[in-house]
Every structure is written in structure tokens, then in C-alpha cells.
Amino acid sequence: MIDTLGLDRSLAKLSDLAPKGYALGLHIRFASAHLMIQTYDPRWTEIYTERGYMLADPTVFWGFGNDGAIRWSQVNLPDPHDILGQARSHGLKYGLVVAYGPTSSRTIGGFARDDREYSDDEIDRIVEIVEKLHVASEPPEQLTSAQRMALRLIARGNRHAEAAALLGISESALKARLRSARDRLFVRTTAEAIQRAQEYKLL
Known part of the structure; x- marks a missing residue:
């Protein structure tokens, strides 16, 4: 990357x-x-x-x-x-x-x-x-399980605080996972990360 x-x-x-x-x-x-x-x-x-x-x-x-x-x-x-x-x-x-x-x-x-x-x-x-x-810029073949779970929860409409609570982590830790997923998928926003992950069947 x-x-x-x-x-x-x-x-x-x-x-x-x-x-x-x-x-x-x-x-x-x-x-x-x-x-x-x-x-x-x-x-x-x-x-x-x-x-x-x-x-x-x-x-x-x-x-x-x-x-x-x-x-x-x-x-x-x-x-x-x-x-x-x-x-x-x-x-x-x-x-x-x-x-x-x-x-x-x-x-x-x-x-x-x-x-x-x-x-x-x-x-x-x-x-x-x-x-x-x-x-x-090679597209990733996979995301980590932590990145996948974070993206899935946001994709389902959960707010950051809700998603963090469901995962049992702090909101800052959730944001770090989302940021690492964006970096891995070579995009700038979480919405783009979700779309890209779905396109590559990574979620």
C-alpha cells in the first residue's frame, strides 16, 4: 500500500x-x-x-x-x-x-x-x-476481521458510539479500525470504504 x-x-x-x-x-x-x-x-x-x-x-x-x-x-x-x-x-x-x-x-x-x-x-x-x-495501489484480497466488523456495523446504520459498544471497544478504537480499513482500500471516506469492500466481496 x-x-x-x-x-x-x-x-x-x-x-x-x-x-x-x-x-x-x-x-x-x-x-x-x-x-x-x-x-x-x-x-x-x-x-x-x-x-x-x-x-x-x-x-x-x-x-x-x-x-x-x-x-x-x-x-x-x-x-x-x-x-x-x-x-x-x-x-x-x-x-x-x-x-x-x-x-x-x-x-x-x-x-x-x-x-x-x-x-x-x-x-x-x-x-x-x-x-x-x-x-x-494493489487492491487488498482481504480485510482483517476487526476491519470487516467495524465496516459492517457502520454499513448497517449504527453510529460510531453504538458500533463501538457492540464491539466492546472505545469509540477511538473503532475510528482507528475504520481509518485502517480506508487506508487498506485506498479511499478517503468510510462510505467509500464500505462501497469498495462490497464491490470486492470483502464484507
Whole structure:
């Protein structure tokens, strides 16, 4: 599990390397990412999401079928909706797609700039960061019994004080268990932890 500071540093490096933004889906399983981070122009992200472009994006198709990295200009796949052309009109003129990990838990990222193509050195640096983030954000195969019980009680609607009393522990101890579950599941809120745990059938 990557620490939050390490995550922030890695994402800051990606922001430096992608001045027009990026979209990074870590551990995509069943068409849903364990962690999704987007810094593209919000107007482009809104259009992309509303029109369901992920299902037709040639760079995403490339990412599911290939390992490594390729410049957008070198992706030789159909683009019937002219997604890459529309992206250019929002300043995403030059880009890179990176794919890593097994098909069952894939990480795919798109990175953009508006001034020039990515250099080989920049591509190597982005690939290295993406691979590190993929390994560090591996979804857990299980939670501890203490974490599971704490999440279950909150999921059933118990307040912190009630859940702590049922477990025979202090409220601060309960909060510590919930915090450790959030960290393990790579989320920021308990509600997200419950949802993620249910998605991975950990509860």
C-alpha cells in the first residue's frame, strides 16, 4: 500500500510531465477502476463522460490490448467519433497512453501536452511512475476481521458510539479500525470504504 505522501509526490510528477492533464485508471476490473484520477480540462472531461467516449476511445482500446506506452499519434485504431480530434480542440494536442498489469486488473493512463510530442525519456519516466503506482495501489484480497466488523456495523446504520459498544471497544478504537480499513482500500471516506469492500466481496 502506497502512503498518501508517496501518492501525492507521484501524482505531482505526473502533473509536471502532463501539462495539459492526465487520466489514470488504476486496477480496472469489470470496467471500473480501483482508483481514478483525472486532471484534464473539466469541459473536456464532461463531454467525454456524457457521450460515453471511453467505450469508443482508440487509446483505451490500445491500452486493453497492449502493454507499455505509445504516442497518441502512433495509435492506428479506428476513431469514428473523432475523439482524438475533439481532444485536440481542448488543448490535448499531443499525448501518450500507458498500459500495465494483467487484463484482470489493468492500469491505463492517458497523458497530454499542447506544445510537442513526448520524448523517449519522458515516456520512460511516466511508465516508471505508472508501474510504481500500479504496484503500490494493489487492491487488498482481504480485510482483517476487526476491519470487516467495524465496516459492517457502520454499513448497517449504527453510529460510531453504538458500533463501538457492540464491539466492546472505545469509540477511538473503532475510528482507528475504520481509518485502517480506508487506508487498506485506498479511499478517503468510510462510505467509500464500505462501497469498495462490497464491490470486492470483502464484507
